[in-house]
Amino acid sequence: MTIKLRQIYNSLINYSPTIFSKNSEDQILFETELLTNNIGTIEKNILYVGKASLFNKKLGEISEGNFLIEKDEEIKDDFIGKDLNIIVIPPVQDLNLLFHEVKNLFVKDFIILDSSAILLDALIKNRGVKYIVNVGSEILDNPVILIDTGYKILAHSDMKMITEPFWIRNINMGYCSYEFISEVKKIRAVQKSPNSNEPFQVICSGSPIRKLVSKVLIDSNVVGYVIALECNEKFNDNTYRIVKLLSNVVSEELKKNDVYRNLNGIMYENLIVDLIEGNVKDNKTLDERMKSAQCNFGHNLQLLILDISNYNSTNNPANFLKQSLDNILPNHKSLFYKNNILILLDFKDDSSLSDKAQESLKNFIKENNIILWVSDIFENILEIGHFYRQGIDTLKLIYDLDLEGNVFFYEDLKFYHLLNKTGLDKDLLNFCNDGLFKIIQYDEDNNTEYYKTLKTYIEEDRNAVQSANKLFIHRNTMNYRLDKIRKIGNLNLDNGEEIFKITMSIKILEYLLSTENLKLPILYKY
Incomplete structure (x- = not known):
């Protein structure tokens, strides 16, 4: 039970107090006692x-101490120069009444201290926000409701304690x-509510x-609201503190x-998270939530997922990443979710990003x-969770396959x-082409690079000149290799269906190599 001298002074403001402080008004006090004739050592x-x-x-x-003095006569000047704090x-009319009023301040402080210990214990137990809200409700002897900035119900105390019909309806709906x-x-x-977590009363x-x-608040961002309802116990000073x-x-x-750690207190962020996690399943709920979040979604949508695991923020100012993306894509919605930045592109009447925005984004990336990662275009915002999961799956494949580049379209x-x-x-x-295995085996036996040559030839859309340049070989060498590939694998490189089978086979081999389900050492050097 500790109270500062300044708190005592503030609580007595109706008595028109005067304070004389030799050392500090922040003096810590543990208890209060009546000053009597037979008082012992001053603590x-x-x-x-x-x-x-x-x-x-x-x-x-007396040489030191803290005193609350009723001025029934003038105080001697002898206290000046001593280590005393005096209010x-x-x-x-009644000094005993004043004494008990001050005594109650210490009792209230004990209640707060006890409540702090209980709530901190609830936090340490890692039983979640619902448990904490229920513990808070028991301490206050009043119902407590926790909502996020999108007005979604995150937790609430026992429904039996809640008597307001509209809060009962809100809780039953979940928002x-x-x-x-x-x-x-x-x-x-x-x-007019404060820009802090100081409690304010609402009627x-x-x-x-x-x-x-x-x-x-999390990092000065509002992420939710704790609401206590005065259903049982009347509010008092302790209620505000608790x-x-x-x-x-x-x-x-x-x-x-x-x-929640990475939300910025913007209502649409909570809605997008709920859509991704499947908490909004139908159009009726979606319409209500969009009205609440004061946002709307069109029918020409695209999801971007930015993996920033290799982003180096050392030399960049705080919030550089978000501000830069907001500048490049000012009319679209972004949030930080599960270690990635998500950007929802809503083109409305436009079919795609402008060339300037695309170029700026690619350079920044x-x-x-x-x-x-860039999704396909989709029409229904309720499907965003499906596209998000596509993105997370294929981001892993990008790393597994060790694909080159920074921008990847799901289509590819x-x-x-x-x-x-x-x-x-x-x-x-x-399902792989038999001719391709013959080429791989020939490379293994003769230390040649026909598989790499064929793969490059297909990647360059069967352009022999571009393939030769990429492989740093003469075009005649390229043509010689293509002839050998046709003979070794018995392949028709002018047939579209054959090329499809070869392309599919190469992709299967690349995938199996990335998942370590294929042991062909000759391919690892490619």
Whole structure:
């Protein structure tokens, strides 16, 4: 139980106090006692409450201490020069009543200290935000509700404690209706709420029950709200302090979640996360949530996933990455989710990004060593979770296959993704072209590079000149190698169907090599 001298002074403001502080108004106090004739040794961390007349008599025996003095007579100047902190108030009707009022401050502080210990224990137990909210509700003896900035219900105390019909409806839906949010935003207390987690009181016209609200902050960003309802116990000074404490503990718990730790308090971010995680499944719910988030989605959408695991932020200012992307793509929505940056492109009437934006994005991606995955175009925002999972799967394949470059379109990776989804790695060789294996075996036996030559020839769209340049060989050498490839593998390189089979086989071999389900040493050098 510790209180600072300044807190005592502030609590007595109605008594018109005066303070004389020799050392510090931040002096820590553990307890309070009455100043009596038979008082023993004056303790440094105890506040003594008494009359000036008795204080004057004892002043010769006192060299240090903290005192709350009722001025029933003038205080002698002898205290000057001593190590004393004195709060002086005018005469009062009942000094004992004043003493008990101050004593209660220490009792309240004990309640807060005890509550802190309980809430911190709840945090340490790692049982989640719902458990913490229930513990907070028990301490307050009032229902508590936790919502995020998208007005989604994250946690709530026992429904039996909640008596407000609209909160019962919100909890049953899992989110607050647009009508509810619209009314809340009209409340002056909400409009004038502090830019901190200091609790503020809210009174709704549709309900007599008072609410105490504290913003949940992570790195100065509002990510949610703790709401206490005055259903059982009347609010008091302790309630404010406990609600603020609860908000701090909830913040620490949410920091464990990558999603909330990296959200910027923008309502659409919460909606996109819920869409990805499948928490919004139908158009009715989507319409409500879009109204709440004050955003809308068109029917020409594309998802970008930026893998920033190799991004070096050492020489860049704080928030450089987000600000740069916002400058390149100012009209699109972005958020940080599970170690990646997600950007939702909503083209509305346009078919694609402008050439300038594409060029700026490609340059930025390359300069900052970022890997960019680009989805196919999709029409329904409810499908974003499907495209997100495609992206995460194929990003892993990009690394497994050790593909060169920084920008990858899903369209170009679909075949690899298909192979990955079959789960038939050991059987995939059965689908490869036999002629290709003959070429691989010939390379192994004769230390030649016909497989690499064929692969390059197909990559260069069967252009012999470009293939020769890429391989740093003469075009005549290239033509000689192509003739040998035709003979060794019995391949018709002018037949489109044959080229398709060879291309498919090469991709299967690359995939199997990347997953280590194929042991062909000759291929590793390619």
